Amino acid sequence: MMTQMLSPPPEELVKQWESEQKRLRQQVVEEDTEDWQRSPDFSGLERIGGVDLSFIKGDEVNACAQLVVLSYPDLKVLYEDSHMVTLTAPYVSGFLAFRETPFFLEALQRLKTSQPTLMPQVVFVDGNGLFHYREFGLACHLGVLSGLPCVGVAKNLLQVQGVLKDEDHQSQIAALQKGGDSFPLTAASGKVLGKALRSCDKSSKPVYVSVGHKISLGTAVRLTQSCCRYRVPEPIRQADVRSREYLRIHFPATDT
Numbered sequence: 001m002m003t004q005m006l007s008p009p010p011e012e013l014v015k016q017w018e019s020e021q022k023r024l025r026q027q028v029v030e031e032d033t034e035d036w037q038r039s040p041d042f043s044g045l046e047r048i049g050g051v052d053l054s055f056i057k058g059d060e061v062n063a064c065a066q067l068v069v070l071s072y073p074d075l076k077v078l079y080e081d082s083h084m085v086t087l088t089a090p091y092v093s094g095f096l097a098f099r100e101t102p103f104f105l106e107a108l109q110r111l112k113t114s115q116p117t118l119m120p121q122v123v124f125v126d127g128n129g130l131f132h133y134r135e136f137g138l139a140c141h142l143g144v145l146s147g148l149p150c151v152g153v154a155k156n157l158l159q160v161q162g163v164l165k166d167e168d169h170q171s172q173i174a175a176l177q178k179g180g181d182s183f184p185l186t187a188a189s190g191k192v193l194g195k196a197l198r199s200c201d202k203s204s205k206p207v208y209v210s211v212g213h214k215i216s217l218g219t220a221v222r223l224t225q226s227c228c229r230y231r232v233p234e235p236i237r238q239a240d241v242r243s244r245e246y247l248r249i250h251f252p253a254t255d256t
Contacts, residue, residue: 143213
């Protein structure tokens, strides 16, 4: 398969995206809205979603959009939807949602139509929520448009709003002794945008958790840790594994 690339978007489109983010940002709910979120052991939470997009190597256009729904608390896969999609928006830092959200919304809609009883009560997103240039990352975008509680969990630190991957940050990471330890990601303004979380004892590399929608940061961190068997929470890990496997089977000549 030939390498396919998308050209950068025109400046007017980026401005349009920015104003759309600002408009939708007003709708983000940064607190717990569901009864299960207020329970110490998340009593009442039974289904957790995870979404991810995997690419064919060297191809920016064709990807596998993945939705999984896991049972909670035992984290067994109840539902999976692997769907090849054609991307129309290029990757632009800070605007990932315009590239990926439509496909995740379609996957949720397919689930709602075919098996509504399996709709997730919360969705984990491989990316950021409020921890973003304009406090409106992929997890916020998906949350507001779907109406579902969402949590953003990123594997890499986005250096944004004065949060830097500097010596101070590294020493804070070194101080995380065990699974569940965390420290706040504080913007230059003093606002806490997310938390760096040591998600399990086995991994000393943290993940970066932020609010997407309809959940508080404290609850998002607690829930993330309860879903981690490895460094990455199981809903995102399963979405990633299954989307890569789908590409491997359907496009065996490519290295994903």
